[in-house]
Amino acid sequence: MSGAPLPLEDAWAKLLALVQALPAEDLAVGAAGGRYLAQPLAARLTRPAADLSAMDGFALAGEGPWSVIGESRCGAPFGGALEDGQAVRISTGATVPAGSDRVLIQEDARRDGDRLALAGPMPGPGANIRARGIDFGEGDALLPAGSRIGPRQVALALSAGADTVRVHRAPRVAILDCGDELVDGSVPATNGAMLAAMAGALPCEVRRIGPVPDDREALGQALARCDDCDFVLTSGGASVGDHDLVRPALEAWGARMAFWRVAIRPGKPLMVARREGALVLGLPGNPVSAFVTGFLFAIPALRALLGAPDPLPASEPVPAGRDLPPGGERGEFLRANLRGGRALPIMQRDSSLLSPLARADALIWRPPHCPPAKAGTDVPVYRLENGAIA
Numbered sequence: 001m002s003g004a005p006l007p008l009e010d011a012w013a014k015l016l017a018l019v020q021a022l023p024a025e026d027l028a029v030g031a032a033g034g035r036y037l038a039q040p041l042a043a044r045l046t047r048p049a050a051d052l053s054a055m056d057g058f059a060l061a062g063e064g065p066w067s068v069i070g071e072s073r074c075g076a077p078f079g080g081a082l083e084d085g086q087a088v089r090i091s092t093g094a095t096v097p098a099g100s101d102r103v104l105i106q107e108d109a110r111r112d113g114d115r116l117a118l119a120g121p122m123p124g125p126g127a128n129i130r131a132r133g134i135d136f137g138e139g140d141a142l143l144p145a146g147s148r149i150g151p152r153q154v155a156l157a158l159s160a161g162a163d164t165v166r167v168h169r170a171p172r173v174a175i176l177d178c179g180d181e182l183v184d185g186s187v188p189a190t191n192g193a194m195l196a197a198m199a200g201a202l203p204c205e206v207r208r209i210g211p212v213p214d215d216r217e218a219l220g221q222a223l224a225r226c227d228d229c230d231f232v233l234t235s236g237g238a239s240v241g242d243h244d245l246v247r248p249a250l251e252a253w254g255a256r257m258a259f260w261r262v263a264i265r266p267g268k269p270l271m272v273a274r275r276e277g278a279l280v281l282g283l284p285g286n287p288v289s290a291f292v293t294g295f296l297f298a299i300p301a302l303r304a305l306l307g308a309p310d311p312l313p314a315s316e317p318v319p320a321g322r323d324l325p326p327g328g329e330r331g332e333f334l335r336a337n338l339r340g341g342r343a344l345p346i347m348q349r350d351s352s353l354l355s356p357l358a359r360a361d362a363l364i365w366r367p368p369h370c371p372p373a374k375a376g377t378d379v380p381v382y383r384l385e386n387g388a389i390a
């Protein structure tokens, strides 16, 4: 447990091995935004349910000229069938009547009373018609288990006739700020609010606790308020100082440490533990360290609890905006700005500095002992603005 800090990849693997998606529940489709499907979604309906017009105009049967014998509107389809030489006025999205195989857009039509003639080219068969079932048919598999229900998936599920979807339950999350200096107000307790804002972009129930003093009993009482939580997130007191009491307090509460310390900068003294059904992450107190470990571990853990199949953040190669020195003993996440397709590192690296953190829109990953990188060579970059944490 107190051995060498774990390489990032090993820490991620151990974390994911500890987390299981929470049990499933049925939720009204409109309330399921941000959740992940616990079972696949199949269509209960065919869409479109009938052949529909894609344009405002006239549904035609046979060659022109035509006589207009009625109208098909959304919600009020034309009841009968057309014979050759007949047409109906039709709106976008309205049902194409039987007997018609094409729609003439009104800009290409000349209407005089009930008489209709071409004022443009004759539409071909099927023109301006959305055929029944082109989106999906009843019984079609629409979304596999593990899909995230975003706004587009909400629309799809409703269109497919689902009232509810089976999704993983939203985690109950406790976020504790720890430190005497936060209790007396000499240092503003920024981490809890920051982490709550990060977590709050995902579907979860966040309970803020503290600030809690550096005191075993107080920490014990605070942790007792987390007994019903799925995920407990502390910040501060994770290091080796005399007042870093989070680990013994967690152990006294019944948490079993899975690992402590990851070979990353900032964020080394990360603690990961489990207690009965709950996952526990002890994040370091330095605000940048809390953010980086929140981004790399806490948000992915939340996604995993929600049932995301691929919960870790993804990096992309971006050319470095300047020469970068070789990597050290710990891998480093450099705060950076993406400008003109390049990632420009911010050179203030102290893990207490919030102004460079707030200015950054990306993190450049420098793996341990990596060779120097010349400006213009690709380096792995994690964008901060997507995925809940800007």
Ligand SMILES: Nc1nc2c(c(=O)[nH]1)N[C@H]1C(S)=C(S)[C@@H](COP(=O)(O)OP(=O)(O)OC[C@H]3O[C@@H](n4cnc5c(N)ncnc54)[C@H](O)[C@@H]3O)O[C@H]1N2
Residues within 6 Å of the ligand: 177, 178, 179, 181, 182, 187, 188, 189, 190, 191, 192, 235, 236, 237, 238, 239, 240, 241, 244, 266, 267, 268, 269, 283, 284, 285, 286, 287, 289, 351, 352
């Ligand atoms: N001898 C060693 N000292 C330290 C080591 C080490 O390996 N050996 N690791 C350093 C690293 S790396 C980090 S990161 C910090 C982490 O320390 P803690 O997690 O124990 O955090 P604290 O000591 O409680 O606080 C550090 C710093 O952060 C401020 N803080 C704490 N919580 C909050 C909060 N909720 N909101 C805002 N600011 C917070 C606190 O006031 C301190 O300034 O340890 C190094 N030391």
Ligand code: MOO
Residues within 6 Å of the ligand: 264, 265, 266, 267, 268, 269, 284, 286, 288, 289, 351
């Ligand atoms: O990991 Mo600490 O976060 O380097 O300052």
